[in-house]
Amino acid sequence: MKRKWWHDKVAYQIYPKSFLDTNGDGIGDLKGxxxxxxxxxxxxxxxxxxxxxxxxxxxxxGYDISDYYKIAEQFGTMDDFDTLVAEMKxxxxxxxxxxxxxxxxxxxxxxxxxxxxxxGPYAGYFYFREGKDGKAPSNYRSYFGGSAWTKVPGTxxxxxxxxAKEQPDLNWENPVVRKKIYEMINWWFEKGISGFRIDAIINxxxxxxxxxxxxxxxxxxxxxxxxxxxxxxIGTFLEEMKHETFDKYDAFTVGEVFxxxxxxxxxxxxxxxxxxxxxxxxxxxxxxxxxxxxxxPALDFNRWRTALFDTQKADLTVGFxxxxxxxxxxxxxxxxxxxxxxxxxxxxxxxxxxYFLLRGIPFIYQxxxxxxxxxxxxxxxxxxxxxxDNYRYAVACGFPEEKAFAGCARxxxxxxxxxxxxxxxxxxxxxxxxxxxxxxxxxxxxxxxxQEKEYGSVLNFYRRLLxxxxxxxxxxxxxxxxxxxxYEDQERxxxxxxxxxxxxxxxICNESPAERFLTLKEDYxxxxxxxxxxxxxxxxxxxxHPYQLIVVETTKK
Numbered sequence: 273m274k275r276k277w278w279h280d281k282v283a284y285q286i287y288p289k290s291f292l293d294t295n296g297d298g299i300g301d302l303k304g305x306x307x308x309x310x311x312x313x314x315x316x317x318x319x320x321x322x323x324x325x326x327x328x329x330x331x332x333x334g335y336d337i338s339d340y341y342k343i344a345e346q347f348g349t350m351d352d353f354d355t356l357v358a359e360m361k362x363x364x365x366x367x368x369x370x371x372x373x374x375x376x377x378x379x380x381x382x383x384x385x386x387x388x389x390x391x392g393p394y395a396g397y398f399y400f401r402e403g404k405d406g407k408a409p410s411n412y413r414s415y416f417g418g419s420a421w422t423k424v425p426g427t428x429x430x431x432x433x434x435x436a437k438e439q440p441d442l443n444w445e446n447p448v449v450r451k452k453i454y455e456m457i458n459w460w461f462e463k464g465i466s467g468f469r470i471d472a473i474i475n476x477x478x479x480x481x482x483x484x485x486x487x488x489x490x491x492x493x494x495x496x497x498x499x500x501x502x503x504x505x506i507g508t509f510l511e512e513m514k515h516e517t518f519d520k521y522d523a524f525t526v527g528e529v530f531x532x533x534x535x536x537x538x539x540x541x542x543x544x545x546x547x548x549x550x551x552x553x554x555x556x557x558x559x560x561x562x563x564x565x566x567x568x569p570a571l572d573f574n575r576w577r578t579a580l581f582d583t584q585k586a587d588l589t590v591g592f593x594x595x596x597x598x599x600x601x602x603x604x605x606x607x608x609x610x611x612x613x614x615x616x617x618x619x620x621x622x623x624x625x626x627y628f629l630l631r632g633i634p635f636i637y638q639x640x641x642x643x644x645x646x647x648x649x650x651x652x653x654x655x656x657x658x659x660x661d662n663y664r665y666a667v668a669c670g671f672p673e674e675k676a677f678a679g680c681a682r683x684x685x686x687x688x689x690x691x692x693x694x695x696x697x698x699x700x701x702x703x704x705x706x707x708x709x710x711x712x713x714x715x716x717x718x719x720x721x722x723q724e725k726e727y728g729s730v731l732n733f734y735r736r737l738l739x740x741x742x743x744x745x746x747x748x749x750x751x752x753x754x755x756x757x758x759y760e761d762q763e764r765x766x767x768x769x770x771x772x773x774x775x776x777x778x779x780i781c782n783e784s785p786a787e788r789f790l791t792l793k794e795d796y797x798x799x800x801x802x803x804x805x806x807x808x809x810x811x812x813x814x815x816x817h818p819y820q821l822i823v824v825e826t827t828k829k
Contacts, residue, residue: 273752274543278467278524279592280751281318281366282628282738283635285469287600288325288347289333290691291638293703300691300702302343302352306359311720315641315731316738319366319524321469323600325353326372329379331438332416332657333600333689335370335471336377340456357464366466368524373453374475375439383440386431390424397449398440399432400424401482410484413493417661420496432482434475434496436657444476444509457517467524470547474529477506489563490669501531507539510546524548526594526633530557541591549633552593554579555609556602559683565659566666566679571609573783577766584631584755584768593632597623598640603687607646613785617643618819621733621803622781625821626766628737629779631755636734639692642723643730646687647712651677655709659684695721733803740801740823749775758793765790765816776826782816790814796824 292304302325312320324334327342334344343350360367376383385394401409401421408421408430414437421430422437432441442449457468479502485494518525527550529540540546555576561568587593597605610619620643628634647653654660659680666676681687686709693715694701700715712718723729741750753770764784770777778796782788792812799807801823808815814822 273591276524276548277522278319278366278548278633280742280747281524281633282316282741283319283321283368283526283594283633284312284315284317285321285323285599285635285637287323287638287689289708290689290702292692292694293705293707296703296705297346298703298705298708299346301346302348302356306352306356309359309363309365313363313365315636315735316742317365317636319368319466320360321368321526321635322370324370324372329377329438331377331436335372336375336379336436336439337372338377338379339381340376341459354463361464366524367464368467368469368526369460369465370471371457371468371473372471373442374472375433375435375441378438378440386440387424390427390429395429396443396446398443399478399482400429401432403428403430410482410499411487411493412482412496412499413489413491414496416657417665419493432478434500435472441475441478445478445480450509450512454513454516457513458520461517461521461523466521467518467526467548470525470527473510473527474506474531475500476509477503479503497531507546514546526550526635537586538590541587541593543591545591549592549594551596551599551635552580552583552632554583559608561679563669564665564680565662565683566669566671566676568679568683571611573764576609577760580626580630581757581760581768585757587631588754594635595627595630595632596635596637597627598637598688599635600637600688601685603683603685604644604646605640606643607682607687614783614819615645616819617728617730618803620730621737622783622819622821624730624734624737625779625801625803625823626781628741629750629770629777629823630768631751631753631770634738634741637688639688641731641734642693642718642720644690644693644712644718645714646682647690647710649681649684649686649710653710654681654684654686656684656686656689659686693719695719737801746777746800748772749777753777759790762788762790764788774827778824778826780814780816780822780824782818782820785818787818788816790816794826796826798825799823800825 288300291300293300294303325343325347326337327339327344328334328337343353382394382397386398408419412420414420416436420434423430433439479499485498488494525547527547529550541550558575559568606620663677663680690712691702691707696716696719699707700711723731749772753772756769758767758769759765766781766783768779803821
């Protein structure tokens with residue numbers, strides 16, 4: 273494998289609106305990010321993924337972009353952005369932006385011109401289609417609920433939006449649209465960024481017949497995923513984009529990619545793939561309910577372990593996956609992936625190691641490094657458009673309101689969007705004003721300032737974990753080493769081996785609330801990393817304490 277500059281790096285996602293507010297308006301800003309660069313550098317971060325800071329009406333929290341060349345005034349100015357890039361470069365850090373080009377905002381100049389002349393050239397920037405028998409062209413349900421088609425006023429035409437009606441899908445079949453997108457991407461590269469996280473990119477290729485499918489819900493609609501899955505040829509668009517933009521700048525790109533077709537992995541993340549890497553969502557999709565968030569199942573350990581191990585094995589001869597526990601679209605990992613009995617410091621530390629010692633690029637989401645948890649919301653606290661849609665849908669399906677909300681709140685994207693907990697000061701030190709979203713009430717116990725003072729804190733464990741991963745002794749092994757599952761016959765044991773040449777590390781985690789007696793399958797030379805100080809061995813057996821992580825080094829014969 274040809275070595276790339278990003279292979280051994282660790283990334284950190286910042287959700288700007290909730291990171292740190294410096295002007296008291298209750299919304300995080302670029303100056304807040306700049307002020308915390310040293311904190312991130314000390315944590316061990318090399319790459320920052322900045323969620324959207326573009327001009328936007330914020331119907332979908334910035335993923336509805338009205339001007340790709342402007343910074344939203346809530347976050348600051350372009351001068352602030354340039355300062356951020358310069359300060360990161362001083363620290364040897366890289367910035368990647370969020371690239372949102374499946375859709376834009378309905379306030380974007382292109383769409384406003386399309387509405388003004390539905391038969392004109394700008395209508396061709398989007399998917400305008402004639403209705404059928406007084407109804408929408410087909411029966412797709414958008415990701416945020418309701419029809420994925422909205423009628424153009426005064427016409428029989430409809431426009432497609434796989435997300436909110438305020439987010440019209442861009443027509444990638446139009447070469448003019450693609451050219452303008454590539455120009456925009458290169459403009460940001462010239463400003464000094466190092467790459468992009470690429471949003472909803474699998475959606476850019478449509479089945480242009482837009483056929484209807486059998487309904488999958490009581491609303492008579494079918495998920496728009498059905499139409500997208502029937503489309504073919506996305507690789508042509510992705511290779512053109514790569515050639516016209518990413519390749520010119522040796523960029524790091526990470527795709528938000530769901531539903532890959534069989535044998536497409538190498539095409540997407542192989543050595544000459546469309547992207548540098550893609551996020552591993554194999555564990556996340558296990559929480560999908562049969563009907564929606566309200567009936568999402570509890571996480572099953574065996575399915576979770578199998579999903580992660582299967583991804584690792586599939587990647588071995590292909591490329592690198594981006595390993596995540598949480599992001600801005602998911603509940604907090606410390607709540608979601610740990611059963612109630614494991615939601616403690618040992619459990620949170622163990623969870624971190626299970627992911628970040630795997631093969632792949634580790635991504636940390638803001639607050640994850642201190643063990644931030646889901647927030648106890650009331651309905652009036654919720655801001656997220658997707659949570660509210662899931663709640664309304666659950667109630668419409670006859671689910672009791674209280675239970676419907678409990679299920680939706682547990683899965684809500686707002687759990688990850690509550691303000692960063694910097695200290696035990698008012699509003700968790702996030703703002704001197706009124707926060708745009710509820711602050712998790714556990715901030716007096718879980719915050720950066722407190723954990724910086726405690727040697728055994730989750731924060732200091734993350735620092736040691738990243739230092740261990742990037743150490744001169746183990747960096748190459750933990751970057752390029754092979755992966756082999758271990759002890760799969762043991763219930764609630766998560767274990768694997770990383771090997772490079774004659775160097776081997778075995779990672780062993782006890783995911784249960786009881787001590788475990790584990791008979792070793794191979795001897796080891798020394799224990800090199802732990803989350804609990806006591807390691808007990810009796811002959812060829814380890815006594816694993818609840819939620820204990822042990823990393824041992826062996827020498828391959």
